[in-house]
Amino acid sequence: ENANGGDLYLFPGFILVKEDNVTRFGLIDLREVEFEYSTLNFHETDAIPSDGKLMGTTWAKVNKDGSPDLRFTNNYKIPVVQYGTLTFKSKSGMNERYLVSNSLQTQRFGIVLNEYIEILKKCNISRT
Numbered sequence: 001e002n003a004n005g006g007d008l009y010l011f012p013g014f015i016l017v018k019e020d021n022v023t024r025f026g027l028i029d030l031r032e033v034e035f036e037y038s039t040l041n042f043h044e045t046d047a048i049p050s051d052g053k054l055m056g057t058t059w060a061k062v063n064k065d066g067s068p069d070l071r072f073t074n075n076y077k078i079p080v081v082q083y084g085t086l087t088f089k090s091k092s093g094m095n096e097r098y099l100v101s102n103s104l105q106t107q108r109f110g111i112v113l114n115e116y117i118e119i120l121k122k123c124n125i126s127r128t
Contacts, residue, residue, distance in 0.1 A: 008088065008096060013120065017094060026092070031121050034089040037110025039103045044081045049101035053082040086110065 002008065006026070009016040015033060017026040041055055048054065057077040061069040068075050084106020086098045100106040 002096065005096060015088065015094075026094075028090050028092060028094055030117055032090050032092070033094075033117065034087075035110070035113055035117060036085075036087045037106055037114075038085050038087075039107070040083050040085050040099070041080050042083050042099070044079050048079055048081055051102040051105075053103055055080045055082050084110075 006017040006019045006024075009018065013030055015028045015030065017028065019025060043058055044052075056079075058066070058080055059068040059075055060078050061072040061075045063069050081101075082103045084100040084103040086100060086106060086109070088094055088096045
C-alpha cells in the first residue's frame with residue numbers, strides 16, 4: 001500500500017492507480033512512465049529489516065566531519081542501511097517513490113522493468 005496516495009498495481013501494459021475508495025482509479029500506459037531505481041543509504045532509527053544491507057554506523061548527533069558531537073552525553077551509534085528506491089513518474093501527474101529493504105532485488109527489478117518498458121516502446125501497438 002502507498003503511504004500517501006493511491007496504490008499502484010503493475011500490469012503488463014499499464015499501471016492502475018487506485019484511490020482509497022473503489023470507484024476512483026486511473027490507468028497509465030507503461031510507455032508513458034518514467035521509471036528509475038537507485039540505492040539510498042539511510043540512517044535507520046527503527047528495526048533493520050532482515051533483508052536490509054548494513055553499510056556501517058553513524059552517531060545520533062554527528063559533527064560535519066562525521067565524528068560524534070561531544071556536546072551530547074547520551075550520544076549513541078545508529079546503523080546506516082542501504083535501501084533500494086523505485087520512482088514512478090508520468091506527465092499526467094504520477095510521482096511516487098518507494099523505499100525497498102532489499103537493494104539488490106530492487107536493482108534486478110529495475111533493470112528488468114526498464115528493459116520491458118523499452119520493448120513496449122518499440123512495439124507498434126495502438127494506445128486506443
